[in-house]
Amino acid sequence: MKLPILILIALILGQSRIIAAEAGMPQLNPEYWLSQSFWLIIIFITLYALIAKFFIPKIKLSIGDRERKIKDDLDEANKLKKISEDKIKEYEKLILENKKKLMKISNDTKKKLDLDIQKKKKAIESQIQNELDKAQIEIDNFKKGSLASIEQVAEDIASKVVEDLTNEKLNQSSVKAIVSSTSKKRIGSLL
Amino acid sequence: MAANPMVQFNVYRVGPEIKFGNIDLSFTNSSLFMLISASIITLFLYLSTKNKRLVPGKIQLISELLYNFVAKMISDTAGSKAKPYFPFIFSLFVFILVCNMVGMLPYSFTVTSHIIVTLVMALFIFIAVTIIGFLKHGLKYLSIFVPSGVPVVLLPLITIIEIISYLSRPVSLSVRLFANMMAGHTMLKVFGGFVISLGLVGGWLPLSFSVALTGLEILVAFLQAYVFAILTCIYLNDALNLHH
Numbered sequence: 001m002k003l004p005i006l007i008l009i010a011l012i013l014g015q016s017r018i019i020a021a022e023a024g025m026p027q028l029n030p031e032y033w034l035s036q037s038f039w040l041i042i043i044f045i046t047l048y049a050l051i052a053k054f055f056i057p058k059i060k061l062s063i064g065d066r067e068r069k070i071k072d073d074l075d076e077a078n079k080l081k082k083i084s085e086d087k088i089k090e091y092e093k094l095i096l097e098n099k100k101k102l103m104k105i106s107n108d109t110k111k112k113l114d115l116d117i118q119k120k121k122k123a124i125e126s127q128i129q130n131e132l133d134k135a136q137i138e139i140d141n142f143k144k145g146s147l148a149s150i151e152q153v154a155e156d157i158a159s160k161v162v163e164d165l166t167n168e169k170l171n172q173s174s175v176k177a178i179v180s181s182t183s184k185k186r187i188g189s190l191l
Numbered sequence: 192m193a194a195n196p197m198v199q200f201n202v203y204r205v206g207p208e209i210k211f212g213n214i215d216l217s218f219t220n221s222s223l224f225m226l227i228s229a230s231i232i233t234l235f236l237y238l239s240t241k242n243k244r245l246v247p248g249k250i251q252l253i254s255e256l257l258y259n260f261v262a263k264m265i266s267d268t269a270g271s272k273a274k275p276y277f278p279f280i281f282s283l284f285v286f287i288l289v290c291n292m293v294g295m296l297p298y299s300f301t302v303t304s305h306i307i308v309t310l311v312m313a314l315f316i317f318i319a320v321t322i323i324g325f326l327k328h329g330l331k332y333l334s335i336f337v338p339s340g341v342p343v344v345l346l347p348l349i350t351i352i353e354i355i356s357y358l359s360r361p362v363s364l365s366v367r368l369f370a371n372m373m374a375g376h377t378m379l380k381v382f383g384g385f386v387i388s389l390g391l392v393g394g395w396l397p398l399s400f401s402v403a404l405t406g407l408e409i410l411v412a413f414l415q416a417y418v419f420a421i422l423t424c425i426y427l428n429d430a431l432n433l434h435h
Contacts, residue, residue, distance in 0.1 A: 026200040027373065032219050033307045035209075036202065039222035040308055047229045047286060051236065052278035058240035059258045066245060 291412030324430035
């Protein structure tokens with residue numbers, strides 16, 4: 001640390017010229033000190049004024065603009081995101097509501113259809129029952145009718161057969177009585 | 192070829208002699224290189240701010256990086272109160288940086304290797320900071336010499352030390368920059384001289400050393416500008432936010 005000490009001594013004692021000569025340092029030659037200080041002050045003040053008045057505000061503006069732009073863009077993006085999220089929520093709500101509606105409609109329709117089917121089934125069943133009943137009555141009537149005609153036919157055949165075998169005319173009422181008793185015995189079991 | 196490595200620091204008149212009575216204000220090579228440095232800065236800043244674009248070009252990016260670098264340095268060391276002094280610190284940093292860098296060019300002159308130049312800057316900062324301190328805090332600013340939490344017995348001693356350290360600020364600030372610049376450039380010159388004197392046979396070693404030193408000097412040129420600016424910020428911080 002010899003150098004600073006030397007300089008300090010030079011400054012304090014004002015004998016810089018001597019020391020400069022000894023150390024061979026042009027820095028300690030005071031010949032142009034005032035000139036250097038003067039031009040330094042002039043040039044630095046000019047530079048400072050230029051930088052402070054023109055360049056710094058410009059750079060600041062440019063950086064500020066960029067930051068503002070980024071901020072605005074981010075804000076815009078967030079806003080849009082929020083809007084889209086809201087829309088999604090709305091959409092999901094809509095879907096849910098419609099699902100419920102759909103379920104209700106399908107349930108209602110099913111019930112209605114079931115009811116309708118039940119009604120129609122009943123109607124058809126009763127119709128079928130009617131038809132069946134009618135058919136049964138017809139069958140019964142037919143059976144009764146056919147039984148009477150059978151007896152008649154049996155009587156005719158029996159009297160005819162007996163006539164052919166015996167060449168005798170039978171009493172009509174006795175034949176009828178026999179056929180009737182036999183048919184009651186036999187056909188009754190069939191009916 | 193100048194054999195004396197100190198010859199590079201010679202100041203001589205460029206152009207006509209300007210004299211007011213006994214006072215010589217002639218334009219010298221030192222003034223010329225100050226002007227060149229200032230012109231480089233102005234040209235650079237002009238080009239970088241000419242076309243303001245949202246997506247910066249290369250030169251605009253450099254100026255904005257520089258801006259942010261200095262802005263961060265100030266806010267880190269001196270806080271938000273130092274904002275009005277931003278243009279000054281910015282100018283100071285850029286001016287010293289470019290002067291140092293211009294000085295790295297062969298045959299150029301290093302403005303900051305002269306004690307008077309650095310002393311004027313340091314004294315200006317010292318006086319300005321002191322005035323700011325008194326303006327902001329009045330006589331309370333004197334409490335900067337009385338650190339809190341010091342035993343009463345030690346207080347007189349500490350106060351004296353604090354006063355000495357405060358008063359030596361301009362000296363340390365100016366000598367640090369000047370000595371670094373001068374020592375580096377002298378060393379480069381000495382090694383350059385070795386290259387010549389040892390010639391083709393042995394000159395390679397000092398030459399390679401010289402190359403390495405040049406890299407180091409570029410680092411020092413940046414570092415000293417940074418140190419000068421950051422110390423200014425720290426002094427400003429003491430004046431603005433009385434911490435002690």
